[in-house]
Amino acid sequence: MADIFREVDEDLRRDRLKAFWDRYGTAVLVLAALVVAGVGGWRGYQYYQHREASQAGDRYQAATRLAADGKADEARKAFAEIGTSGPAGYKSVARLREADEIAKTDKAAALRLYQSIAEDGSADAMLRDVARLRGAYVAVDAGSREDVRKLVEPLASANGAWSSLAREALGLAAYKAGDMAEARRQFEGVVSDADAVGNVRQRADLMLAVLPPAPAAPAAKPTN
Template sequence: MTPTDKRAGSDEAFLREVDDAVRASDLTSFWTRYGRWLLVALVAGLLAFGGYIIYKNQLQAAADKQSEEFVDAMDKLRAGQQKEARAKLATLAKADQPGYRAMAQLVEANLLGEDGKTKEAVALYAKVAGDSSLPQTFRDLALIRQTSAEFDTLAPQAVVDRLKPLSTPGHAWFGSAGELTALAYIKMGKDNLAGPIFAQIAKQEGLPPSLRSRAQQMAGAMGIDTVQVDEKKNTATASADNATKGE
């Protein structure tokens, strides 16, 4: 190795040491200047995470308690203890958990209807239907119950317009909304529109048997034999399957 090579290697080692020293100095300076704030941020983050966990646990505990309160209220209703049940429902109607808040109000509206207080029941149904903080499925149910309670006093077209979004086959509330819509069409003298809706209800699986049976009878009264339609459909499907297999 020549003296020049030795000097170059020595210079490189020196520069490396200087670089390491500068980095160490920068790190020490950085930690001195910002270390305390980093620790504060870390502790704050841990506290926030811990607070979130506690908050979630409290929410779950509150939901569990509200569930027990709702079940207890229903048990009291079945036992004929309306005063105690309605007191619990009134409390649940103000609960933070939107699901139980909605259910409590719907049950109370049903009870008002049974008491003959139709206006109060309709007002409460309308309140639930218009409350955007509640789950949509409860709001839809409230709208159906409101419409049912007002059916005799509403213009048939108003019923059709109000329930149009819900009376589509496949919608969760199609059975109830479709039936009211079909009945409104009958009041309008439009049996040609009512019959197909009843037929669709009769053929839709998953709906209550009593509703499907009622719809089948109504469709039949309008000249639509849902059983025969299903048989023709099944025959056509079977023929198509056999033709496919034969190819």
């Protein structure tokens, strides 16, 4: 008797499975195909990204060698190509190097490129800050005091890793514009910054030594 019930139960399960498959079998096959295609597509995309990054890395190294060999024009073109068509991880770095090469012969054009990178919201934040600083130092020679201010004033006021360099650029721009009081204020800010990077504090000390002395504070009026 138990065998009969078991056979009936198995028949019912087969009937239910057949009914389920008749109703949903096509959807199951389609879903399975989509899953397989999705996994395959993702793997293909990962392979494509890896290949693009590897090729961009090779191109970047080749451009770097051109720059090291003194072939500035060829290096600039190579960096420009990567900055235009390379993967996201290399674009901003290549554009920075392109601007560095341009700065050797055309500071005004380099400044425009640095400004463009600094304003590019899709670029890495640190690379944008580097573009701000490099652009500011170029702007001291080839731009205006306002160009310098727009580029690095946010960095100078943030008291971050770049603040001492930003203050130095602002001080140099003020000195060039003849604003000795502002130049002194910026360089004194660098000297008092315990976290000033590199030898920027020594350079600020030298600038303070050549600046005219700060005007003496007016003597207090005697009171009756």
